[in-house]
Amino acid sequence: MTVTVRLFGMLRTLAENQPEIVVAVNGRHQVNDLIEALQTLYPEVGELLLKKNVLVSVNHEIAHGETEISSADEIAFLPPFAGGAGGEWRGGPHVHG
Amino acid sequence: MTVTVRLFGMLRTLAENQPEIVVAVNGRHQVNDLIEALQTLYPEVGELLLKKNVLVSVNHEIAHGETEISSADEIAFLPPFAGGAGGEWRGGPHVHG
Amino acid sequence: MSTVKSDEAMLVRVQRENFSIDVEIDRVRNRSKRIGGIATFLGTARDRSQGREISSITFEHYEGMAQKKLREIRTRALQDFDVIEVVILHRYGDIAIGENIVLIVVGAEHRAEAFKACKWCIDELKHITPIWKLEHTPEGEVWVEQHP
């Protein structure tokens, strides 16, 4: 099975600005299997997924590792949100020139 | 000595809508003496002064009983403030038809 | 010097006319590019008060002392909170239901302080500003007494 994953923010930047990537998923067809597949395909994105607080959404709802996925689902990787303004910003040191 | 006292809100209504009244003050020329003189001249206003939380201002500052006053001062009686909006209003039952 | 003075006079006003919130917010925003959060409180005339139906409201103020107290509130807010600019306006005269009565605008670097200062300003305004409110009801007129 393959799924299409939408990328946003720094994840899209890391994936050479591709708005979405197609990933072959094996195993039980759960979010965990997708993340495992990704480690091989896009090591940089995979590393960020583990290091940062990246959420996975399935059909516009936050999913967990055991959430079932299918090719028809709208799946997205969501890096830490930063909407709004006027808060205390304490971002990381990642500067992409 | 006489002083001129400005009236606002329900106090002015009680004093037949006079924006200010002239009061002869004896004694030590303090705010207390003014209030005493008022009990005789305008009993209704005097009663409200005692019953309600009416403040006295002298030259735009809240005064106390021992504040000295002179004819040159700008003196006012200030009934409970009600500026602003959106608060919890718990006014009295005084309805003037 | 006269520009500064008239600027300050625009930041604290008691006026009969209505006001635009966009205009007042711009007054605050234009003071500093470090502003990241602007908290605003707008008080409007409700059609009901303690179960009574209200048809309109008249606000009366003590000219001079009211302005002085509002200036004090602004100065203390700027001293006591980590905020950059404060605008305080109050209308007087006859105000129809739904219309604007009072406006507080507070600009700060961060939103938490803007909210705190804005709330403090409107609470303090009610306590120390010589303004009175006459509610017009079908049964007659009522001078409102606000208890703290």
Add this chain to the structure above:
Amino acid sequence: MSTVKSDEAMLVRVQRENFSIDVEIDRVRNRSKRIGGIATFLGTARDRSQGREISSITFEHYEGMAQKKLREIRTRALQDFDVIEVVILHRYGDIAIGENIVLIVVGAEHRAEAFKACKWCIDELKHITPIWKLEHTPEGEVWVEQHP
């Protein structure tokens, strides 16, 4: 029915265009004559962030999910607080320093609840809404990571 729908759609928006605070406040005010207090939070683009100089900001959102989360926030605010109407707007695209980013408007009978709900909405927006912020600095571009 279509009027109600389009009304609701105007109360929660993610849009590129700027907005007028007066217009959005009127949207809230016009919902009920019982409204006595309207608390507003406006987020604007600051020229500095963690000591870095910012020349402009780009906001990106997840179309569809962002709107869904903002609708959820509005619905929960109306359920959990004693308030009458809530408007939530967020801009996307390029935003210059000083410009509007986000707006929350909450109308209530009494001001304390309006303030509480307004603060809750902007805090919650930051936590659950899929929106990202790219800061443009003289040294390059930075995707901002907000920690809770």
